[in-house]
Amino acid sequence: MRGLLFGRRRQPETGELDALIRRAQAGDRAARNAVVEQFAPFALRVASQVARRYIDRDRDDEYSVALLAVNEAIDRFDAQREVPFAGFAETVIRRRLVDYYRVQKAQAKATPWTDFEVVDDEDNVVNYAEVKTALDAHDLAQEQAERRQEIAEYARALAEFGLSFRELADLSPKHADARVNAFAVAQAVVADPELLRYVQERKSLPLKQLENRVKVSRKTMERQRKYILAVVVLLSGEFHHLQSYIATPKGG
Numbered sequence: 001m002r003g004l005l006f007g008r009r010r011q012p013e014t015g016e017l018d019a020l021i022r023r024a025q026a027g028d029r030a031a032r033n034a035v036v037e038q039f040a041p042f043a044l045r046v047a048s049q050v051a052r053r054y055i056d057r058d059r060d061d062e063y064s065v066a067l068l069a070v071n072e073a074i075d076r077f078d079a080q081r082e083v084p085f086a087g088f089a090e091t092v093i094r095r096r097l098v099d100y101y102r103v104q105k106a107q108a109k110a111t112p113w114t115d116f117e118v119v120d121d122e123d124n125v126v127n128y129a130e131v132k133t134a135l136d137a138h139d140l141a142q143e144q145a146e147r148r149q150e151i152a153e154y155a156r157a158l159a160e161f162g163l164s165f166r167e168l169a170d171l172s173p174k175h176a177d178a179r180v181n182a183f184a185v186a187q188a189v190v191a192d193p194e195l196l197r198y199v200q201e202r203k204s205l206p207l208k209q210l211e212n213r214v215k216v217s218r219k220t221m222e223r224q225r226k227y228i229l230a231v232v233v234l235l236s237g238e239f240h241h242l243q244s245y246i247a248t249p250k251g252g
Contacts, residue, residue, distance in 0.1 A: 024074050027156040039070050046090050050097045068144055069096040075151050147241045157233045161203050171227040181216045182224045186231035188214050199232055
């Protein structure tokens, strides 16, 4: 496998690392920082391989992109797939760096920077396009940080219901119609303060009350209970970025 070396030695996949990743996914910031710190040299090496030059961690954006990718890899890693974290992290790092270079190349081709230079009242040359690009990059980085924070918060909220990210893929109804119906039940709960309070306090669905409000059988709601609860948690919380992904339940 390409580039999976820390110097000349391969980073071992240990039970301790897996435990750190699980804690990080559950919202443990110290565990997340420990994993990122452990893989920072690895991220720097992969970034240098992709860039085909030496990457200065204090000056080159590629290093920041690579670290953000490590964070993303932590959130998306699934130990049950039996893929070493180092290999998975390398894939994410390479993809994010390719995305970064594509954006840089598109921006460079769009218009020469000098076309946007103006002289202010004090004879200073100001390039507003360059300023805007820097601001856009800052906004993107901030959005990514907010999204990671939301994922951590959502993981903690799910844990209160005895649920986890790893379960969600298996819990999701296989058919689109079933997902739409489950989503409608979750919306009915969130729209009613009394039902929502019931869910938040008892960590279960008010099936009896819902029977008269939704066109889904009690048996079906019982079978989809965990999935509906996960959607209720998402819709009722401050998870604006994550909510944008499920605005249309028919899609997935």
